[in-house]
Structures are given as C-alpha cells and as structure tokens.
Amino acid sequence: MKNSLFYAKILLFGEYGIIENSRGLTLPYNTYKGTLQFPSSLSESQLKSNKSLYNFLIYLKKIELPSRFKLNLKSLEKDIENGMFFDSNIPQGYGVGSSGALVAAIFDKYSGHKVSPDTISKNDLKDLKIIFGKMESFFHGKSSGIDPLICYMNIPLLIQPDAEVDKAKISENNEGKGAVFLINSGIPGETEPMVKIFFEKLKNDGFRKTLKEEFIKYNNECIDSFLNKDMKSFFKSLKHLSSWALNNFTPMIPSDFLKIWEKGISSNTYYLKLCGSGGGGYILGFTEDYETTQELLKDYNKEIVYRF
Missing domain, CATH: 3.30.230 (Ribosomal Protein S5; domain 2)
Known part of the structure; x- marks a missing residue:
C-alpha cells in the first residue's frame, strides 16, 4: 500500500x-x-x-x-x-x-x-x-x-x-545570513498541562490585559513585517515579543533555557520564542546572523528551518 x-x-x-x-x-x-x-x-x-x-x-x-x-x-x-x-x-x-x-x-x-x-x-x-x-x-x-x-x-x-x-506567501529561500532555527531542549513537552497553566493565568485580569495589549500586538506586528520582508521592524517587534514571553511564559520555558533566552535579548544577536505550547520540545529562534548565533549556542542541538 x-x-x-x-x-x-x-x-x-x-x-x-x-x-x-x-x-x-x-x-x-x-x-x-x-x-x-x-x-x-x-x-x-x-x-x-x-x-x-x-x-x-x-x-x-x-x-x-x-x-x-x-x-x-x-x-x-x-x-x-x-x-x-x-x-x-x-x-x-x-x-x-x-x-x-x-x-x-x-x-x-x-x-x-x-x-x-x-x-x-x-x-x-x-x-x-x-x-x-x-x-x-x-x-x-x-x-x-x-x-x-x-x-x-x-x-x-x-x-x-x-x-x-x-x-500565506512566503518565498522559498535557502540562502542568506539570517535564519529561523530550532533548538532541541532534549525533553518532550506535554501540551495539555501547559494549556491548563495558560488558562489559569488568563483568570488574572492583569495577565489577560497584558496579553491583549502587548503580546498580541507584538505577535501581529511580527507577522506583518515578516510577510512584508521588513526585517528591521520585524526584529524590533520580535525583541519585544521574546522579552514578553520571558517575563510572562516562564512556566512554559524549560528552566535550563532561561539564561540563553535572556542572553539573546541582551546581546541582540538572536531572539527565542516558544515552539508550540512549550514545556519542552523545541524552542524557536530567529537571528540576522546565524554564524555568530551558532557560535554562541554551540553547546545546543540546532536545526535550520528557513534562511533569509
């Protein structure tokens, strides 16, 4: 068959x-x-x-x-x-x-x-x-x-x-200094417990407010600038998005990755975000200079998803 x-x-x-x-x-x-x-x-x-x-x-x-x-x-x-x-x-x-x-x-x-x-x-x-x-x-x-x-x-x-x-129109591209990449956390995540944590957090009015006014705003800005190939605006919004996740999605980020998450933001070399529900599995990364990022993250297993 x-x-x-x-x-x-x-x-x-x-x-x-x-x-x-x-x-x-x-x-x-x-x-x-x-x-x-x-x-x-x-x-x-x-x-x-x-x-x-x-x-x-x-x-x-x-x-x-x-x-x-x-x-x-x-x-x-x-x-x-x-x-x-x-x-x-x-x-x-x-x-x-x-x-x-x-x-x-x-x-x-x-x-x-x-x-x-x-x-x-x-x-x-x-x-x-x-x-x-x-x-x-x-x-x-x-x-x-x-x-x-x-x-x-x-x-x-x-x-x-x-x-x-x-x-969506995303051009196929296997070249360029920049990259979207995955980091293997080495541990599988479970969707249902992570989603339950999220819904518990939504019961907090402050979290719900920042989710709507900040997270969704940065998320949508990233989509627009990525599709329009406006990479300057894209990485500006992406930094905000990554920082917001570090502050508000901590339970979904494997603890061993909190330091490199913050390192990417402080160095402006790469930015990380959740890949799916989090808790383990892959972490998604974006960089304008994959060669430098690869050196900074040399101790981690990575896979390139997209070049630009």
Missing part, C-alpha cells in the same frame, strides 16, 4: 495568542514526516502505534462531523485490525505536529471529500480547521485544528481572527 506523506509543521507566530483571537503564521517543515503503513510483522513500536489508532477510532465514533466530511470508519477499523500503523519520524511532544500529521493522514485516507491546496476555498479552509480541531482534541484535550490543517495542506497558512484562514 502506498500512502501520502504528511510533513511536520512550524507555528512561527500565534502560540497561545490564537486562543485569544490573535493572528498566526505557520509553515510546513519537511525534515520530518509520517505515513500510514501495513507491516509484514508488527514491531513493538508499530504495535503501540496500532493500539493508539484503535483508541483514536473509538474516539472518532463518538464525535459528529459534517456529512460531506464523514470518515469511512468501517474501512479504518478493518485496516487497524489488519495491523495498520502510523510510520513517522516526527518527534512527539516537540511542538512540530506529530498528532497533526496523524490526523491529516487519517482524514486524507478515509474522508470522501478531497481538497487541493491550489483550488481550496476560504470556506473549506475554515471548515477543515474546525473538523481537524474536533479530531485532534483526542490527543490534547482541546485543539485549534491548525496543526492538522497545515500538515494536510502542506503550504504556509495565515491564521486570521475569528477562525479565518488564508494561504
């Missing part, structure tokens, strides 16, 4: 803010990928994946999807009984869409409604986001649907307020 590949994703901007109606910007990350497969004999990890698919099937039987997006659950159940598993090298708990890719793969294979990135309408994008949110909630307790959507479409997406989603 030959199935489609589904790639990881990077949420450049919008973590947590999307919950409060901020904008978001996300792009595919083709270093990691996954696909549904049938094995000749199940290994221990493949058996674990197969059992996870069965638990997911039980959940899918309980939720309602619009009729045109209905999944063929009988066919899915038969394939699971025949040993189907999700063959993936996407690291779990690292904020790059491991569950999103799985949801996208299931939808692609078992939904009767197919869409093309080239011809998809804004209404379909919005509907898919809602449907994927319902499906991925099995893994995280609550999901915006953004991760599966970007994994399914495999194109950059701009998330607008009120759940509107547009295709």
Whole structure:
C-alpha cells in the first residue's frame, strides 16, 4: 500500500495568542514526516502505534462531523485490525505536529471529500480547521485544528481572527545570513498541562490585559513585517515579543533555557520564542546572523528551518 506523506509543521507566530483571537503564521517543515503503513510483522513500536489508532477510532465514533466530511470508519477499523500503523519520524511532544500529521493522514485516507491546496476555498479552509480541531482534541484535550490543517495542506497558512484562514506567501529561500532555527531542549513537552497553566493565568485580569495589549500586538506586528520582508521592524517587534514571553511564559520555558533566552535579548544577536505550547520540545529562534548565533549556542542541538 502506498500512502501520502504528511510533513511536520512550524507555528512561527500565534502560540497561545490564537486562543485569544490573535493572528498566526505557520509553515510546513519537511525534515520530518509520517505515513500510514501495513507491516509484514508488527514491531513493538508499530504495535503501540496500532493500539493508539484503535483508541483514536473509538474516539472518532463518538464525535459528529459534517456529512460531506464523514470518515469511512468501517474501512479504518478493518485496516487497524489488519495491523495498520502510523510510520513517522516526527518527534512527539516537540511542538512540530506529530498528532497533526496523524490526523491529516487519517482524514486524507478515509474522508470522501478531497481538497487541493491550489483550488481550496476560504470556506473549506475554515471548515477543515474546525473538523481537524474536533479530531485532534483526542490527543490534547482541546485543539485549534491548525496543526492538522497545515500538515494536510502542506503550504504556509495565515491564521486570521475569528477562525479565518488564508494561504500565506512566503518565498522559498535557502540562502542568506539570517535564519529561523530550532533548538532541541532534549525533553518532550506535554501540551495539555501547559494549556491548563495558560488558562489559569488568563483568570488574572492583569495577565489577560497584558496579553491583549502587548503580546498580541507584538505577535501581529511580527507577522506583518515578516510577510512584508521588513526585517528591521520585524526584529524590533520580535525583541519585544521574546522579552514578553520571558517575563510572562516562564512556566512554559524549560528552566535550563532561561539564561540563553535572556542572553539573546541582551546581546541582540538572536531572539527565542516558544515552539508550540512549550514545556519542552523545541524552542524557536530567529537571528540576522546565524554564524555568530551558532557560535554562541554551540553547546545546543540546532536545526535550520528557513534562511533569509
């Protein structure tokens, strides 16, 4: 059986803010990928994946999807009984869409409604986001649907307020001194506990006020200047965003990374932000001079996502 590949994703901007109606910007990350497969004999990890698919099937039987997006659950159940598993090298708990890719793969294979990135309408994008949110909630307790959507479409997406989603124009670029990069924290994060911390913080009027007046403002400024290639304005807003996160998202930042987070801000060499919900996994970095940044962060495992 030959199935489609589904790639990881990077949420450049919008973590947590999307919950409060901020904008978001996300792009595919083709270093990691996954696909549904049938094995000749199940290994221990493949058996674990197969059992996870069965638990997911039980959940899918309980939720309602619009009729045109209905999944063929009988066919899915038969394939699971025949040993189907999700063959993936996407690291779990690292904020790059491991569950999103799985949801996208299931939808692609078992939904009767197919869409093309080239011809998809804004209404379909919005509907898919809602449907994927319902499906991925099995893994995280609550999901915006953004991760599966970007994994399914495999194109950059701009998330607008009120759940509107547009295709984003980000030119492919493998050259330049600047870079968007990932730092591996070495420990997986768990989305649900981090989201619970965020909702607890939202109960504080002061936090809610600064989130709306500062965090969302800097987040949206970063998106606009990045898309417009105004890098001077971009890094100015990014410094504010990174500083705000250091002061307000401390529980979501692995403690071993607080010093290098502050070092980037004070040196103006690079700026860090959360990659997804935080708590572990990857940390996202931005720099105008990757060579210098690489030397400053030589003791950390890094991966380049995008050059500019």
